[in-house]
Amino acid sequence: MRELRVTPIKNGTVIDHIPAGMALKVLKVLGIDEAVTSTVTVAMHVPSKAMGWKDIVKVEDRELSPREVDKIALIAPRASVNVIRNYNVAEKHVVRLPDRAVGILRCGNPNCITNLREPVETDFLVLRGEPPRVACRYCDRIVEDVAAAIV
Amino acid sequence: MASWKGRDILSIRDFSRGDMEVVLKHARKMAPFAEGQKSSQTLEGKILANLFFEPSTRTRLSFESAMIRLGGRVLGFSSVEGTSVQKGETLADTVRMVEGYADAIVLRHPHEGAARLAAEFTERPVINGGDGAGQHPTQTLQDLYTIWDEKGKIEGLSIALVGDLKYGRTAHSLAHALAGFGTSLSFVSPPGLEMPWEIIEEVKKSGTAVSTTHRLEDVVPVADVLYVTRIQRERFPDPQEYERVAGSYRVDLPLLREAKKDLILLHPLPRTTEIDPVVDRTPYAKYFRQAFNAVPVRMALLEMILGVGG
Structure with missing residues (x-):
């Protein structure tokens, strides 16, 4: 009997071409934790023609906001985000690495003014590269582990 | 602008x-x-x-x-x-x-x-x-101004930055500012307190000639400007190690015997032991002018x- 490793979903989002090993970080940025109420399928270390190995995350009954897509771009700059409606791919987007990351990261410098009780959003310049890094526009600190800084 | x-x-x-x-x-x-x-x-x-x-x-x-x-x-x-x-x-x-x-x-x-x-x-x-x-951009502009005012130019000068180059923000900012001026820069620091590689790379990209050394004696004979900064005691877990390192980066009269006649000696102040007070009376000492x-x-x-x- 032929068994599919990952079954198709009716409605929701498929995030494909995630760098191998980053799927759990994608779950983290999407806020998917033990309180999840819809089905989430995670495939890790899947053979890929383009990437060698990749991860895939399928989230049922949820479509991502542009802000969430920006967060994914920071940790998986070559990911594709497919919106599934009634088993069909309704929209297909390749994520785009933003030039700025506003309000989605926390500065790793404890002495940065953005870590105080000031009424501002954090603001980072995105430095291209594999993996991308970001630089705080306030304190100039370069954040290497972007996934860990996502709020 | x-x-x-x-x-x-x-x-x-x-x-x-x-x-x-x-x-x-x-x-x-x-x-x-x-x-x-x-x-x-x-x-x-x-x-x-x-x-x-x-x-x-x-x-x-x-x-x-x-x-x-x-x-x-x-x-x-x-x-x-x-x-x-x-x-x-x-x-x-x-x-x-x-x-x-x-x-x-x-x-x-x-x-x-x-x-x-x-x-x-x-x-x-x-x-x-x-x-x-x-x-601290106005400090950097003040440092640049002192070099320009004392030497009449910035381009072509051989400038050595000395001390704790890892943590010293005045040295980082000055290196960045000098990068566009066509100088040759030497970074002189104790082992472990070297200029961060990102700054060295950035300065090199501008076409500036860069050298690094742990020995102050290497740069004194060729420098036009010696910019000395503090080595902070708190960077060293062992007080004896601090004394030893600080002692080897001290600018005094014997060291300056090898210096060019028109060398200028700068320091953002306050100083501790980096510059022997007897040096204050030599024509090299420009750090109080720099403060002014x-x-x-x-x-x-x-x-x-x-x-x-x-």
Whole structure:
């Protein structure tokens, strides 16, 4: 009997071409934790023609906001985000690495003014590269582990 | 930079070489006024707010002197004691309040990025007077001015930065500023306190010749400028190790025997043991002149951002 490793979903989002090993970080940025109420399928270390190995995350009954897509771009700059409606791919987007990351990261410098009780959003310049890094526009600190800084 | 009026002075990174040269030339014109030989009232009726969230003698007094020399007035505080900051007021609110009382703001703050944040909440120009371990652009302009004023040029000079280059923000900013001027730079530091590689790479990219060494004796015979910074005791877990390292980076008369006749010796001050006080009496010692230069440089910047002189 032929068994599919990952079954198709009716409605929701498929995030494909995630760098191998980053799927759990994608779950983290999407806020998917033990309180999840819809089905989430995670495939890790899947053979890929383009990437060698990749991860895939399928989230049922949820479509991502542009802000969430920006967060994914920071940790998986070559990911594709497919919106599934009634088993069909309704929209297909390749994520785009933003030039700025506003309000989605926390500065790793404890002495940065953005870590105080000031009424501002954090603001980072995105430095291209594999993996991308970001630089705080306030304190100039370069954040290497972007996934860990996502709020 | 098309117009200086209303411009914030937040980071030396915001300055092109052309911008820096404009400041240097304007500062030279200010020197006789800073020395009290001539008097000026160009900033009469203007008010500068000095907001010092942590103590600083040099920066605060030199801004006050610059403003008063130009006929302006100064208000502000030199510590947060007794201010509404102690009641929990945010920096954003403090700045919006002060905006109503002054034409420009100088901010010294213990947290990095504070000046940039302040600038976002006010239309008044903000000058960063040092934010934590971050930027202190007027110090850098004062250092550049001293080199230019003493040597008559910056291009082509051999400049050595000495001391704790890993953590020393004045050395980082000066290296960045010098990168555009066609100098050759030497970085002299104890092992473990070397200039961060990002800064070395950035400076090299500009076409500047860069060398690094742990031995001060290597650079003294060839240097036109020796810029000495403090090696802080707290960087060393072992006090004996600190004594040994600090001792080997001390500028004294025997070391200077090998120096060029017209070498200039700079230090952002305060110093501890890096420069032997007997060196103060030699023609090399320019660090007190450098401290004085804070005034003409800040006079120039105040005139420029307040839209007078220029």
